[in-house]
Amino acid sequence: MGKDCSTLLMGMKLLGATTLIILLLTSSTTSASSIKNNEESYLNWVRRMSSRNHSNFLxxxxxxxxCKTIKVNKNPKLAHFTTLxxxxxxxxxFNPCRLLISVGPGTYREKIEIPMTxxxxxxxxxGAGKTIIRWDDTADRVGPNGQPLGTYGSAxxxxNAPYFVAKNITFxxxxxxxxxxxxxxxxxALRISAxxxxxxxxxFIGAQDTLYDHKGRHYFKNCHIQGSVDFIFGDGLSLYQDCHLHAKTKSYGALTAQKRESMLEETGFSFVNCKVTGSGxxxxxRAWGTFSRVVFAYTYMDKIITPRGWYDWGDKQxxxxxxxxxxxxxxxxxxYGGRVSWARELTKQEAEPFISLSFIDGHQWLTNF
Structure with a gap:
């Protein structure tokens, strides 16, 4: 992942009055009362942008x-195909209808990409303990074009296609x-770019950058996600519900690296009723994006969480x-006693937009879950 920061100039032109909030927040001469007033304005904006209607999405x-089921199994007598x-x-x-790929037990040593159409x-x-899709690429590995794969290509x-569903499987x-x-x-381990x-x-099992929650609205229910550094990262608008987040590191690590880059982006990660455990x-x-947004609600956190909780990526702004x-x-x-001063202990009103399916417009596209 890069450490690039977007400028605020374009956002200033588009946001109008909202720009004043950011200017005041970043000004070293802003009075305490102005900070308090603008903080409330900022929270009002967050609540508005986290409402049921996300106009930037289709x-x-x-x-x-x-309309069709395709069976994959290691035993050719039990399937249409033996590989994914x-x-x-x-x-x-150009697939016009819901298509089910039923994958039998076993470890499938394959690198797979679903095209956008x-x-x-x-x-x-x-079952997640029985069906495993496994590969071992890293960002520095050279791809078919003679260039390093990069993080994006290591998955x-x-x-890349919308309306994808995965159940009972390990990546x-x-x-x-x-x-x-x-x-x-x-x-x-998995990149979701749709x-x-x-x-x-x-x-989802890996070490550094396990789950690339790249872009789009996503729902994770009762999932296990394991890694070490930034093991859930990207710029998705995603709800993680009843998930187990497990760190595996001998030193410092980071659970999330959310990449929201401007106030115009309706993205962020919300973790509801989850569990955080592990080592290290x-x-x-970590604030990969300038406007990084992450909320944890009703979540159990083991003692591995650092008291400060959050890291600004080395950029105090x-x-x-x-x-x-x-x-x-x-x-x-x-x-919460040792948390950084710029983290928030939310009120019920402030947390409300983040803790239901409405956060990801789930009332539209998750009616069967």
Whole structure:
């Protein structure tokens, strides 16, 4: 992941009165009363942008009932195909209806990408402990074009098409955990770069940059996500509900790196009724984006969470623009007393927009979940 920061100039032209809030927040001469007033204005903006209607996104027109089932199994007598790649290659490039790919138990050593035109694909395994898709690419590995794959290209499984659903399956990047300070070792297990995707009872296993929550509205329900550094990252608008977030590091790590770059973006990560466990010392998030936005609600946090909780990516200006909040979290790592001053202990009113399916317009496209 890069460390680029977007400028505020374009946002200033477009946001009008909202720009004044940012200017005041970042001014060293702003009075205490002005900061308080503008803080409330900023929170009002957050609540408005987190309402049911996300105008920057298309209306959802999902299709739930499959018109065809394709069976994948290691045993050719039990399936249409023995590999996922063959099954996906059999789907029309412009897929018009919900298509179910039923994947039998076993480890499938494949690198898969769903093209952007292949909408309405459901991938269902025999259980997250039984059906595993595995590869081992890293960002510095040279690809077919002779250039490094980069973080984006390192994914074991990549989805570019809308309305994707995965159930009861594990996505794994088996690249070994990198030593401290190593570069080019990002190793993505799954990249989701499309709108309106749902993952139910899935596992995502990796080390650095496990789950690339790249862009679009996403729903993760009862999933297990494991990694070390920035293991949930990207610029998606995503709700994680009843998920187990497990850190595996011997030193410092970070759970999230959300990349919201301007106040115009309606993106952010919300974790509701989740559990955070593991080893090492873990930040809840790092401000990859200037306007990074992450909320934890009703979440259990083990003692691995650092008291400060959050890191500004080495840029103090981001302390004025990020939105990091907790609401009614529990456990030894949830103690708000040692948190950075620019994190928030949310009120019920402030937390409300983040804790239901409305955060991701789920009332439109998740009616069957």
């Amino acid at each position: 209306d959802a027109k999902n299709k739930f009932h499959p 790649d063959a099954a996906i290659s059999s789907i029309p490039l 292949m909408a309405y694909v459901t991938l269902e395994g025999a 074991t499984f990549a989805v 794994k990047n088996k690249a070994p955990p990198p030593p401290a300070g190593a570069t080019g070792k990002q190793a993505v 709108d309106m995707a749902a993952f139910i009872n899935c596992k 010392a873990l930040y809840l998030g 981001r302390q004025m623009t990020v939105f990091y909040g907790q609401f009614k979290c529990s456990g030894p790592g949830a103690d």
